[in-house]
Amino acid sequence: MCVVRIARTKAELRAARKALPGTVGLVMTMGALHEGHLSLIHAAEAECDSVVVSIFVNPLQFGPGEDYENYPRDLDADIALLDTTNVKLVFAPQPEVMYPRQPLVRIDPGTIATRFEGKTRPTHFAGVLQVVNKVFNLVRPDYAYFGQKDAQQLALVRTMVADLDMPLVIRSVPIKREASGLALSSRNAYLSENDRIAALALNQALTIGRDAAAHGASPAQVRERALAYLTAADGVKIDYLDLVDPDTFEELPLVDGSDGPAEDSYDAHEEHVWEAEGGAPAYPTRGLLITAAWVGPTRLIDNMEVEFLGA
Ligand code: AMP
Numbered sequence: 001m002c003v004v005r006i007a008r009t010k011a012e013l014r015a016a017r018k019a020l021p022g023t024v025g026l027v028m029t030m031g032a033l034h035e036g037h038l039s040l041i042h043a044a045e046a047e048c049d050s051v052v053v054s055i056f057v058n059p060l061q062f063g064p065g066e067d068y069e070n071y072p073r074d075l076d077a078d079i080a081l082l083d084t085t086n087v088k089l090v091f092a093p094q095p096e097v098m099y100p101r102q103p104l105v106r107i108d109p110g111t112i113a114t115r116f117e118g119k120t121r122p123t124h125f126a127g128v129l130q131v132v133n134k135v136f137n138l139v140r141p142d143y144a145y146f147g148q149k150d151a152q153q154l155a156l157v158r159t160m161v162a163d164l165d166m167p168l169v170i171r172s173v174p175i176k177r178e179a180s181g182l183a184l185s186s187r188n189a190y191l192s193e194n195d196r197i198a199a200l201a202l203n204q205a206l207t208i209g210r211d212a213a214a215h216g217a218s219p220a221q222v223r224e225r226a227l228a229y230l231t232a233a234d235g236v237k238i239d240y241l242d243l244v245d246p247d248t249f250e251e252l253p254l255v256d257g258s259d260g261p262a263e264d265s266y267d268a269h270e271e272h273v274w275e276a277e278g279g280a281p282a283y284p285t286r287g288l289l290i291t292a293a294w295v296g297p298t299r300l301i302d303n304m305e306v307e308f309l310g311a
Pocket of ligand 1 (some may be wrong): 036037039146148174175182183186
């Protein structure tokens with residue numbers, strides 16, 4: 001048990017940061033903290049001498065019509081939860097502190113940000129990388145911890161850190177799930193009782209895909225089976241479900257292990273179909289099965305690593 005110090009301004013943060021001993025780990029959050037956030041904090045505590053948590057609902061990463069206004073905010077509950085950890089410093093600024101004016105210099109997140117989440121939320125990742133960059137500069141952590149839950153965000157943060165030679169190490173932390181399999185998310189607070197049941201289909205679809213791969217299914221079959229399950233699920237409207245390279249978020253070639261196009265390739269996604277021209281793509285050893293879907297009015301994301309047995 002320890003008392004958490006809350007810095008609300010950059011000056012307060014600077015002063016408190018100076019007093020932190022040893023290596024510093026950073027966990028960035030938008031608050032409404034849950035066990036998923038705690039697993040990031042515990043990973044940081046295990047590796048670093050001091051841990052800083054930021055709590056900031058970043059307006060720049062919300063598009064028009066998204067849930068910025070309604071996003072759950074409860075700083076007192078968050079601090080009470082952090083009091084059960086060894087976190088000594090929380091940075092919880094108001095938007096005016098972070099953005100005294102609209103920033104003129106912006107981060108261009110590049111092509112990864114144009115796919116999947118970025119297709120549905122075109123300004124999202126530029127807003128994420130803007131705030132990540134700012135908080136990195138303010139906190140100057142040695143390590144920063146991001147959840148595998150937001151896999152595309154993680155890939156983009158890693159890419160930014162590599163491309164801009166940012167002087168810190170990025171760690172990823174596995175997805176924390178409820179016993180039901182539902183990935184923990186602050187947005188789960190929006191789910192009705194029925195929605196919570198319908199939402200289980202996301203994890204179930206991904207699990208079906210992963211298990212199929214473990215039994216020798218090809219990338220095409222894995223994607224098809226997961227997609228078929230989620231398509232048939234009640235109360236779920238799919239935004240996307242796909243099999244991608246976890247670093248680039250490019251779709252995996254849907255090879256089927258034989259020497260021709262996968263029989264069950266999904267017609268609506270012509271670009272995925274195996275192409276003989278230029279030679280067959282290499283049979284992948286691993287991939288990331290990713291999905292986003294609306295359950296009632298709530299948009300949820302989930303993903304799962306998949307390992308292929310081989311052609
Ligand atoms: P958020 O507050 O939703 O912006 O999330 C803050 C950080 O916590 C991000 O790095 C997320 O990926 C991570 N996170 C959120 N939910 C989970 C979860 N269920 N398991 C692991 N990490 C998570």
